[in-house]
Amino acid sequence: MSPESTSFAGRSALITGVTGQDGSYLAELLLDKGYTVHGLVRRSSSFNTERIDHIYQGPQEPGRTLVLHHADLADGVALVNLLREIRPDEVYNLGAQSHVRVSFDAPLYTGDVTGLGSLRLLEAIRASGVATRIYQASSSEMFGAAPPPQNERTPFHPRSPYGCAKVFSYWSTVNYREAYGLFACNGILFNHESPRRGETFVTRKITRAVARIRAGLQDRLYLGNLDAVRDWGYAPEYVEAMWRMLQQDDPDDYVVATGQAVSVREFLDAAFEAGGLDQSRYVRYDPKYERPSEVDALIGDASKAREQLGWRPTVGWRELAALMVRADIEALDAELAGARVRVDR
Template sequence: MARALITGITGQDGRYLAELLHSKGYEVFGLVKGQSNPRAELVQQELPFVEVVSADLQDLTSLISAVEQTQPDEVYNLAAISFVALSFKQAELTSNVTGLGVLRMLEAIRMAGGSTNNPIRFYQASSSEMFGKVRETPQRETTPFYPRSPYGVAKVFGHDITVNYRDSYHLYACSGILFNHESPRRGLEFVTRKITNAVARIKLGLQDTLALGDLEPRRDWGFAGDYVQAMWQMLQQDEPDDYVIATGRTHRVRDFVHAAFAHAGIEDWEKHVTQDPRFFRPAEVDLLVGDASKAHEKLGWKPEVEFAELVAMMVDHDLEVEARKAGRQ
């Protein structure tokens, strides 16, 4: 039985990936920070097949111990301080976890068994935010990086150190440059889930307005459940490499808002939406759209869930959740 260790097991990608690997017969271990992390209980309730392991991306010794304990065939590093807005307020923490955490995980693999004789395969969750102020459109694996946030800068370090360890120590190390991907499991702090949750609450009469920042940035949005399939496929190749994972289509934040309200049957969405300067970034990324041709050709991967279907899925989920909370189901 193959064994996989997932950092960031409590996030949307970690949970979808754990389900995918379990369906393929893997023994799945999930790294959780702290002995009394309340989200560990959520993982164990939702994913009872996952064995939780305590470790911290800020502590190399704990990571070495986790690798030695679990003896994984594959390590998926999904953990990060991943909320871009927060990275401006906590730049040092973001750099330490999202950037240096990758280095520590690679060191743990190298020291505990990532050699040719025991080749642990490593996946790094890189991000389209590395492209930032884009140099070319669409963005592909060879597009130069120009990050516009501490999060993006930290992700560039994580990406480049993964390439460095692959070249220097011959580790099997891949990076997936994933463009925005969403799901009903997305955290409420992220704009897409903030939108769908607010739409559900407005539909149910639980709130009146939704405050957002800039409505014009364009993003390449896909479904997280599709994107974790690409992560797994990367580690099944004969040689490690880096891949852009994207739909190749963009929509404005405004388009996402319109689609969410429309699916809930609410017309005149503008009267429910306000713009709040607090939600504008110090440096905005205006356009991100990926060229996933390499993933199509080498991995055979293509996204299955379309934009409208993704928005509908998230709104329906939040309608059910909020109705249940309000005692209407």
Template sequence: MPDAPRSALVTGITGQDGAFIAELLHEQGYRVHGLVRGEGNPRKAQTAAELPFVELLDADLTDPASLIRAVDAADPDEVYNLGAISQVGFSFKNPGLTADVTAKGVLNLLEAVRLTGRAERTRFYQASTSEMFGGLDYNRPEAGYNETSQFHPRSPYGVAKLYGHWIARNYRESYGMFVSCGILFNHESERRGKEFVTRKITDAVARISLGLQDHVELGDLWPKRDWGYAGDYVRGMWQTLQHSEPDDFVLASGEMHSIEDFLALAFKAVGIDDWHPYVVQNPAFMRPAEVNVVLGDPSKAEQVLGWRREVSFEGLVTRMVANDVALQRAQLTS
């Protein structure tokens, strides 16, 4: 008889990365299970329609019993923990919820794997983040942050993610579990929610180009980020769990671009050379503590995993704008 297909359990299945990893795993022949939180979750039907090959399981990262049931149902060879309160601005307004989901939720899921007797065979991917570094000038290496750089998170989200990162490493060292952490820098796509600044910009640019709105309100424009395409980074997640040993890997582009750079490329994609008349800065969108500059060093992932990004910064921006222009035109003609 042929070998049974591998099984994967994905938290955060309704988000950008969840959709990308589900498609990749399905293409690789996995049985894919995705956790959906909350009764009447509005994204459940959308996810079921977009990813019909995924078996959706009701569970919550803050509810250990539901996670144990989900792990038993999926019987996973691999777990991808992508679920989190993932918006930095939201975390300042809701720090307690962020801690419960983004920090303690990692512990709950690790315990669900361990307590169901799967510690020795289930590989676990923890989605860590560049927000753990903080971007302070004295703490920034010239070549970019790598796996050994000092952490100094500057938001409740970054602090919660750092707990998740360290508890994941603790379970690897304490129980011999195959737990790997991917320290991903900013990665965007046409699937990004409009609450994130990149998609907010590309959606607004599309609407402005079609005469549907006259400006977009943003916070600080000077911060620099290391941006890449989510599809490339999700491939790196999968490669991380295929490696022979559990480890931590930075996934980044190795390039920095400011929000102004993103704006300029987005407006250029619709034929507008000067973006300034269409952008209004609003203090309401400025964070209490901003991460100044973020640059990653992906050397280890490139050398050990053979990971490479395929979509450039300009390709990312133009791809997102083209998608949003097409969506807006479709709505106008529907």
């Protein structure tokens, strides 16, 4: 029986990082399939739930239950208690300090949250005795300087504290699978974007700037290395691959990518073209956005995911750039219209 034809009503899942880009799309996917979704949220003095407010606030539809829990990947005891309380069928570990450039400025924090946080979760699953399947969000940044195309057999050569922390998480996941028999999978996802991408990531920084320049709110866009080559896909499609990994008979590790090589400059050109602007008039170089050690090219070979998971990307990078620009223009237009209404009152 294929995963698409199976009923998942009554299943439950725990998502760390539920308020992030991937966490919000994954929550939607699982809710649509009938899961009860539990999301892990760090306690903070400010709210950071805007990506899931549309499914969390107000009355929830029958059969679509999202429950948020305050806990932290730094607190292993709390993780054990939470797992024993909700006994999820599936766990998706998406929580991390996920910005590569920031990891150079905060390497110890990145190592603790992104690296040791995953180990605490694995150990909590083992210690709790809860029978569950776990997905670990691994990253193409683990490959770093390894020549492309990169697949599941490519040796890791990380070039940032973030990449190093992800390599630690990857091998910890493999170790717990082999040592304790956990159903644990690594999804080695290459860059994946959407209108929900954080505003400091280069793709969203570009598309948001297009909207602001069009509206007369921004004069310049400052960027670092425009020659870096990446493999950009659409985030909602990538969370489908995460789910498919945990529906297999046996746990394994998979690269998820489009296989298309695109430079930052090409994405920049496409985004400004979608907004009807000439990027050469507005974009300037700023060395502060350069990494201490650069990753020149990340291009994934997702043959294994295609063959074993039946997963294929459908949104190309040009379409992705255009849809992100449209979303940012529409969001800014709505924000400005709301501000005008408030002023008129």
